[in-house]
Amino acid sequence: MRDVAVIGVGETEFGELWDRSFRDLGIEAGLKAIQDSKLRSEDIDAVYIGNMSAGKFIDQEHVSALVADYSGLADMHLPTVRVEGGGACGAIALLQARLAIASGMHDIVVVGGAEKMTDVGDVQAAEILSSTADQEWESVFGATFAGLYAMIARRHMYEYGTTREQLASVAVKNHKNGSLNPVAQFQKEITLETVLHAPWVAEPLGVFDCAPLSDGAAALVLCEMNRARKFTDTPIRLIGSGQASDFLALHDRRDLTTMDATVVAGKRAFHEARLEPKSIQVAEVHDNFTISEILAIEDLRFIEKGKGGPATAEGMTALNGKISVNTSGGLKARGQPVGATGVAQAVEIVRQLRGEAGKRQVVGARRGLTHTLGGTGATAVVHIFERGD
Amino acid sequence: MAVPRFWREISSRYNLIGTKCGSCGKVDFPPRAVCPTCGRKSIGKMQRLKLAGKGSVVTYTVIHDAPAQFEMQKPYVVAIVQMDEGVRLTSQLLDVNPDEVKIGMKVQTVFRKLGQEGEAGVIHYGYKFRPAR
Amino acid sequence: MKAGIVSYGGYVPRYRIRPKDIGVVWGSDGEAMGRGLNIRAKSVPGPDEDVITISVEAARACMAKVDIDPTEIGAIYVGSESHPYAVKPTATIVAEAIGSAPVLTAADFEFACKAGTAAMQTAMGLTLSKMMKYGLAIGSDTSQGAPGDALEYSASAGGAALLIGIDHVVAEIAHTVSYTTDTPDFWRREGQRYPSHGGRFTGEPAYFKHVTNCAQLLFKRAGTSAEDYDYGVFHQPNGKFPVRVAKQLGFKDAQIETGLCVRDIGNTYSGAIMVGLCAILDEAEAGDRIFAVGYGSGAGSDGFDLTVTDQITKIRRDATPTIKEMIADEVFVDYARYAKYRGKIVMRGA
Numbered sequence: 117m118r119d120v121a122v123i124g125v126g127e128t129e130f131g132e133l134w135d136r137s138f139r140d141l142g143i144e145a146g147l148k149a150i151q152d153s154k155l156r157s158e159d160i161d162a163v164y165i166g167n168m169s170a171g172k173f174i175d176q177e178h179v180s181a182l183v184a185d186y187s188g189l190a191d192m193h194l195p196t197v198r199v200e201g202g203g204a205c206g207a208i209a210l211l212q213a214r215l216a217i218a219s220g221m222h223d224i225v226v227v228g229g230a231e232k233m234t235d236v237g238d239v240q241a242a243e244i245l246s247s248t249a250d251q252e253w254e255s256v257f258g259a260t261f262a263g264l265y266a267m268i269a270r271r272h273m274y275e276y277g278t279t280r281e282q283l284a285s286v287a288v289k290n291h292k293n294g295s296l297n298p299v300a301q302f303q304k305e306i307t308l309e310t311v312l313h314a315p316w317v318a319e320p321l322g323v324f325d326c327a328p329l330s331d332g333a334a335a336l337v338l339c340e341m342n343r344a345r346k347f348t349d350t351p352i353r354l355i356g357s358g359q360a361s362d363f364l365a366l367h368d369r370r371d372l373t374t375m376d377a378t379v380v381a382g383k384r385a386f387h388e389a390r391l392e393p394k395s396i397q398v399a400e401v402h403d404n405f406t407i408s409e410i411l412a413i414e415d416l417r418f419i420e421k422g423k424g425g426p427a428t429a430e431g432m433t434a435l436n437g438k439i440s441v442n443t444s445g446g447l448k449a450r451g452q453p454v455g456a457t458g459v460a461q462a463v464e465i466v467r468q469l470r471g472e473a474g475k476r477q478v479v480g481a482r483r484g485l486t487h488t489l490g491g492t493g494a495t496a497v498v499h500i501f502e503r504g505d
Numbered sequence: 506m507a508v509p510r511f512w513r514e515i516s517s518r519y520n521l522i523g524t525k526c527g528s529c530g531k532v533d534f535p536p537r538a539v540c541p542t543c544g545r546k547s548i549g550k551m552q553r554l555k556l557a558g559k560g561s562v563v564t565y566t567v568i569h570d571a572p573a574q575f576e577m578q579k580p581y582v583v584a585i586v587q588m589d590e591g592v593r594l595t596s597q598l599l600d601v602n603p604d605e606v607k608i609g610m611k612v613q614t615v616f617r618k619l620g621q622e623g624e625a626g627v628i629h630y631g632y633k634f635r636p637a638r
Numbered sequence: 639m640k641a642g643i644v645s646y647g648g649y650v651p652r653y654r655i656r657p658k659d660i661g662v663v664w665g666s667d668g669e670a671m672g673r674g675l676n677i678r679a680k681s682v683p684g685p686d687e688d689v690i691t692i693s694v695e696a697a698r699a700c701m702a703k704v705d706i707d708p709t710e711i712g713a714i715y716v717g718s719e720s721h722p723y724a725v726k727p728t729a730t731i732v733a734e735a736i737g738s739a740p741v742l743t744a745a746d747f748e749f750a751c752k753a754g755t756a757a758m759q760t761a762m763g764l765t766l767s768k769m770m771k772y773g774l775a776i777g778s779d780t781s782q783g784a785p786g787d788a789l790e791y792s793a794s795a796g797g798a799a800l801l802i803g804i805d806h807v808v809a810e811i812a813h814t815v816s817y818t819t820d821t822p823d824f825w826r827r828e829g830q831r832y833p834s835h836g837g838r839f840t841g842e843p844a845y846f847k848h849v850t851n852c853a854q855l856l857f858k859r860a861g862t863s864a865e866d867y868d869y870g871v872f873h874q875p876n877g878k879f880p881v882r883v884a885k886q887l888g889f890k891d892a893q894i895e896t897g898l899c900v901r902d903i904g905n906t907y908s909g910a911i912m913v914g915l916c917a918i919l920d921e922a923e924a925g926d927r928i929f930a931v932g933y934g935s936g937a938g939s940d941g942f943d944l945t946v947t948d949q950i951t952k953i954r955r956d957a958t959p960t961i962k963e964m965i966a967d968e969v970f971v972d973y974a975r976y977a978k979y980r981g982k983i984v985m986r987g988a
Contacts, residue, residue, distance in 0.1 A: 239572065239573060242570065242572065243572050243573070246572065252514060252535070253535060253594075253595065254595050255572075256619055256620070256629070256631070257583070257595055257596040257597060257619065257631065257633075258568065258571075258572070258574070258575045258578075258581065258583050258596070258597045258619075259568075259583045259595050259596075260568055260570065260571070260572055262568075262570060263566045263568045263583050264595075266566035266568075267564040267565060267566045267583070267584075267585055268564070270564045270565060270566060270608075271563070271564040271608075274564070274608050315569065316567070316569040316580070317569060317570045318566045318567065318568045318569065318570065318583075319566055319567040319569070319603075320566075321566075363541070365595065366585065366595070367563075367585045367593035367594060367595045368541075368593065372563070372564060372585070515734055516734075519694075519731075519734050519735045520734070520735065520737060577685040577978065577979075578685050578686065597686075599684070599686075600652060615695065616691050616694040616695055616698070616735060617684075617686040617687060617691050618686040618687065618688060618690075618691060619686075628688075628690070628722055628723075630690065630691065630694075630731065630735075633686070638958075638959060
């Protein structure tokens, strides 16, 4: 298998982007990544797109062809692939693109992720998100997506004594990081009180424990390692990837307070990279809800199981803390256009490892990790990146 | 209209029909063709089993942001319940004050409306929970 | 050979509303209305309950008391005037939900408040003729009264299921007679949300004429009078009519006390007399005689002379809550919540 590196990144801003359509978003991020990598369109071998539900959000399927078309690549007749895996689409697309290059099939692949979530009403958007849970045996019975994560939170609080304040500290930290990120959906700091007094969504999660509905897109260009240096002085190597699945319904999982898919995906990625969790300085984890970040830092073995709450409250995962988690602001503050998430997380890590993260730079960042979930944890994808020098 | 999609699940949704693995005895709900523990060994050996309808709460939440079908009932409690047969189910927990729900409390199933496809559409029924008598 | 009740079960939803909380909204003296109707409270179905869910719960409560294979039920009939579907029978859903499907016949009945008793008589015929082993007769309603109308104080929700057969009966039905005429005292046209009624015309020429005539026919058929019975139960649109007709027929207050559920849960329409009968069966002893005369507007009465057998102690009467226990399990709501649950508020997209 050949080595693969990231040679260019791009992203739109994230938020309620009323004036931009799905097509606008997809091509904006892609073109930025291509420009960043100083690529010519003739160099591109394939396009992989992560998108969860354009069919339900904007009645459009077949977005693989759409994005290539509107990026001006239609008459290059490239192979284009749309990847779906709940919230993990972008990260799976990245993994698939990596495999395509590692295998020798392609040399240069553009990977994008995009989602347009605000063309439907809030209630409908929430129902579309719920379709990544078990429709027949969870959603139909009234369990909303937030409700399922709330049940995880309740059990974590029951087993480990995690408190609402500790959950809230995840949101406070991520908003603080988001305030340093010019493309984040939310760029204002918030207080613990704001989070604790917010209206309930599904107890014990309130409005500020939940990532927003967002529009946005991100893209990066992957290149076979030897050719990568022709395009950039700072190729960022993708040194480990792991993907895992689990029972779809939360009630069928082995342990409600551990995402086995994250544990396995993490182990696979660390094994391939020949690293331990302590080798990572910066991580973008899937904080669609505050509890998700707590579970992620435990299941990725950055923090001991059950101690994710206190660790966050004590600042261990703050910017330039023991390990900087979600420097972009995370899904919570940067935004969560579902299909884009996995790619946006990778874009942030690449920027960090290149030293281009501005005010939110993690000092001495050499290795970074992304962690992306599908549904309530039935899919998890972990990628580990390393500065190429 | 998703008429056949809901019709197909009637025996499970009305009568809690699941399966028991003929190889290891593990109970699954809804019915499975393959036991997650035994894999191929279990094919052809999965036996139909009707759950008794009794269990205890493993975790729960009170939902305030409700989907359209549950709008009239919010805020409402949803719980993951471990049935006496070992398998877990997720549904609404009724007839209890949200403040009084406790992990471990004993519950039993009741037959209720799950939703409908509009005023002119088919009505869907299934199991929900209430505190055990 | 006689047919009879092999098992029985009822269901009453938990929510209640008091007459005074209805009256205050419409500018009426609700408490006075309540006193006038002899109704303390009426039952209200929850937002996820309807005649189908009530019928299923009643049927399951009935089956829980005995060890009978549900596939031996040859017919299921559900009588109601508030079936959730105008076309698609409640009975088929009950059949699936108790495991009787698919080898059986089923249908829904309508005859205002006596649809359930008509189903009983049909089941009696089918089992006596040996066409089938058991028939399940259900009377169940979530009827509505128009907002501000007198009926709003009494129209409530509930139901009961009676398993009819000829073997191992807990209450033998020695006689059944009916009295039926075309009397338009209370009706609802297809497509109309609420029923209409003839005001005071619903009294003498309707309820009393049919119940009394039917009762007298039953006394004659059975060669009895009121004092021969341990229990009397009548259709109960309010807490006054059945008390008055019982007195007129010679019954004492003590005889009709147990079956008079209307005072606490209102008029459950097709469920009313059957729920009252279940309340009696919950406490009856072998040898007790029961005189039951229902009534349905439109109009007609079905009357039954029953004798409890010693089989009554052999069934599991405490397998599910008794009628008394369900009546006592009450949660009061105000008019706003009642209106919301009963669909009286026009929602977007309606």
